[in-house]
Amino acid sequence: MVSDVVAFLGFLASFSLFASPAFIFRRIITEASVVGYPFLPYPMAFLNCMIWLFYGTVHTNSDYVIIINSVGMIIEVIFMGFYIWFADGMDLRVALIELFGMGGLGTFVALLGYLWRDTVFGYAGVVSGIIMYGSPLSVARRVFETRNVQNMSLLMALASLTASSVWTAYAFASKPYDFYIAIPNLIGLVLALVQLALYAYYYFNGEEEDVVA
Numbered sequence: 001m002v003s004d005v006v007a008f009l010g011f012l013a014s015f016s017l018f019a020s021p022a023f024i025f026r027r028i029i030t031e032a033s034v035v036g037y038p039f040l041p042y043p044m045a046f047l048n049c050m051i052w053l054f055y056g057t058v059h060t061n062s063d064y065v066i067i068i069n070s071v072g073m074i075i076e077v078i079f080m081g082f083y084i085w086f087a088d089g090m091d092l093r094v095a096l097i098e099l100f101g102m103g104g105l106g107t108f109v110a111l112l113g114y115l116w117r118d119t120v121f122g123y124a125g126v127v128s129g130i131i132m133y134g135s136p137l138s139v140a141r142r143v144f145e146t147r148n149v150q151n152m153s154l155l156m157a158l159a160s161l162t163a164s165s166v167w168t169a170y171a172f173a174s175k176p177y178d179f180y181i182a183i184p185n186l187i188g189l190v191l192a193l194v195q196l197a198l199y200a201y202y203y204f205n206g207e208e209e210d211v212v213a
Helices: 002-017 022-031 039-060 064-088 087-115 118-146 154-175 179-205
Strands: none
Touching: 002 064, 002 154, 022 064, 039 064, 039 087, 039 118, 064 087, 118 154, 118 179, 154 179
16 A cells, blocks of 8 residues: 555654754764753654654554654653753753653643543644654754854754655545644644755855754
């Protein structure tokens, strides 16, 4: 089936998206500092994976959704662990606040999902997916202030564009059409294009500085 082929491509694209911060963490580990990178994308991605994992367990024909989001949760836990280990001062305090906030929100969604299942997990997945795709833009203010893309990851933006495009195609290829998967990924596609436009503008017109892939 076409949807199975697209789902497999979505698996590969999502894995690339979840793993794309590896270059950022290579720098964090090398410098033993979070060097201004935001923490929010990682707990947000973890929460998004958790919600879609729940959605997959109550929705038929969702094997790829379950597998990739299980893998994504493991990857995000590793990244969050490294970030908290190397963060200090305000970066550490903000990271812990965001972590506990996402944990509380995830618990709340899980409890609601226990009562209403498919509908709650579907709509929660829409919201968390949109926030996950948009969370890398949390660094936009720093980009505007410094006029360089040192703290933006081109690889992450490209992976986001690829994953959102493939999962949008999967949603439309599914029978019946999957509204819950289509909406956040359509919006994610637009947000990825915004990230790439911002990166391109300041890469060619901003201040020169070391840039992370």
